[in-house]
Amino acid sequence: MSEMKLFVSDGNPHCLKVLAVAELTGVKCDICHASDDERLVPFLSHPVRPVLLLPCGQHLFKANPICLYFLEVSGRDVCDLTSQWLEWEAAELQPALMQALYQCVLLGKMTEAANTLEGHLTYMEQRLSKGATPFLAAEEATVVDIVLWAALYPLLSNSSFLPDKLQCVARWFEQVNALPVCQTVAQRVQQQKSLESLKRFLQKQPLPPARCRNAPLCN
Amino acid sequence: NMALMELASLEKSLGFKKANKYSTQGNNKTPILQSNKGAPLIGLVTIASHLVQEAAQPELLGRTAEQRAVVRQWLEYRVTQLDGCPKEDIRSILKELNQYLEDKVYLAGSDFTLADILLYYGVHHIMADLSVQEKEQHMNLSRWFDHIQHYPGIRQHLPLVVVLRNRLYTGGHH
Numbered sequence: 001m002s003e004m005k006l007f008v009s010d011g012n013p014h015c016l017k018v019l020a021v022a023e024l025t026g027v028k029c030d031i032c033h034a035s036d037d038e039r040l041v042p043f044l045s046h047p048v049r050p051v052l053l054l055p056c057g058q059h060l061f062k063a064n065p066i067c068l069y070f071l072e073v074s075g076r077d078v079c080d081l082t083s084q085w086l087e088w089e090a091a092e093l094q095p096a097l098m099q100a101l102y103q104c105v106l107l108g109k110m111t112e113a114a115n116t117l118e119g120h121l122t123y124m125e126q127r128l129s130k131g132a133t134p135f136l137a138a139e140e141a142t143v144v145d146i147v148l149w150a151a152l153y154p155l156l157s158n159s160s161f162l163p164d165k166l167q168c169v170a171r172w173f174e175q176v177n178a179l180p181v182c183q184t185v186a187q188r189v190q191q192q193k194s195l196e197s198l199k200r201f202l203q204k205q206p207l208p209p210a211r212c213r214n215a216p217l218c219n
Numbered sequence: 220n221m222a223l224m225e226l227a228s229l230e231k232s233l234g235f236k237k238a239n240k241y242s243t244q245g246n247n248k249t250p251i252l253q254s255n256k257g258a259p260l261i262g263l264v265t266i267a268s269h270l271v272q273e274a275a276q277p278e279l280l281g282r283t284a285e286q287r288a289v290v291r292q293w294l295e296y297r298v299t300q301l302d303g304c305p306k307e308d309i310r311s312i313l314k315e316l317n318q319y320l321e322d323k324v325y326l327a328g329s330d331f332t333l334a335d336i337l338l339y340y341g342v343h344h345i346m347a348d349l350s351v352q353e354k355e356q357h358m359n360l361s362r363w364f365d366h367i368q369h370y371p372g373i374r375q376h377l378p379l380v381v382v383l384r385n386r387l388y389t390g391g392h393h
Contacts, residue, residue: 069288
């Protein structure tokens with residue numbers, strides 16, 4: 001297990017995911033900070049982070065599969081509900097989230113960012129209010145909560161971001177945020193001047209979809 | 220809806236006698252499987268993985284934790300990078316897949332998995348549009364694609380894409 005290497009970079013919410021899940025599951029791996037421009041995965045056209053170099057020499061280059069790998073290595077199974085939330089996070093939430101981060105962090109338009117995410121956050125609100133459990137998939141926090149916490153952290157850690165009507169999401173975020181694993185990882189990130197590094201991360205991403213790009217850049 | 224056709228094909232390849240009923244939600248037309256045993260399942264990857272389990276063929280999800288991670292990664296690649304990929308980015312996806320498959324029979328190495336099935340479904344329309352020369356430029360991808368489309372029971376409703384096994388064009392055009 002000690003042969004595993006996890007490459008992360010500052011300001012990247014996907015790295016926050018894998019660091020927090022490594023903490024949650026107690027899986028040991030060498031954590032290496034690598035410059036964002038260094039290509040670690042030979043077949044990919046663009047450098048990505050995080051990257052997990054497996055003992056067999058294969059690279060994992062997607063955060064959610066890395067999180068689920070940590071979960072399995074720590075002896076837990078991946079159930080349908082976990083898979084469903086992580087698929088939603090990657091396929092549905094991420095495109096909107098990248099646009100919202102772009103609007104909020106690079107353009108300084110918080111209201112627009114909140115509008116961009118409204119549908120997705122409302123979906124979470126409905127799931128939480130109808131669900132029988134305080135967390136997204138169980139009575140206690142699981143990998144699902146950690147992944148979504150990390151993804152939304154740059155926006156929701158600003159308590160004025162969420163509209164008042166999304167009370168369940170607000171309460172959920174507060175609870176997950178207070179977990180020791182999240183605190184530990186968030187503090188580590190804070191020390192690295194999170195906003196500046198998040199800006200650098202966003203500037204290196206492909207531009208969000210045209211409808212956002214075409215929005216006037218001036219206020 | 221492409222995802223629903225894929226799920227129907229997958230059910231047939233897995234040997235399901237009776238087809239499940241699906242609906243979709245949202246702008247992306249995300250598939251939903253209404254199960255009689257509880258909450259509905261949402262999302263192509265989640266439903267496909269569930270069907271594989273139900274068909275008692277868990278090896279299609281990978282035999283080890285490492286292999287399962289690689290399978291999940293390519294399933295995520297399929298729904299996040301390949302689906303809805305703008306035209307100008309298709310080249311870079313073909314290039315990545317071609318390079319990745321350089322030394323592999325299947326996406327997860329030497330074992331055929333669900334990742335091969337869903338990626339095959341996902342790139343089918345792209346491969347069908349490539350010229351003979353473009354297919355030759357992506358030789359590893361074409362070889363893998365041809366292998367999967369001939370894999371027993373996988374192609375189902377999809378038309379066969381002609382992949383020449385002997386090179387027509389020579390020279391290092393890349």
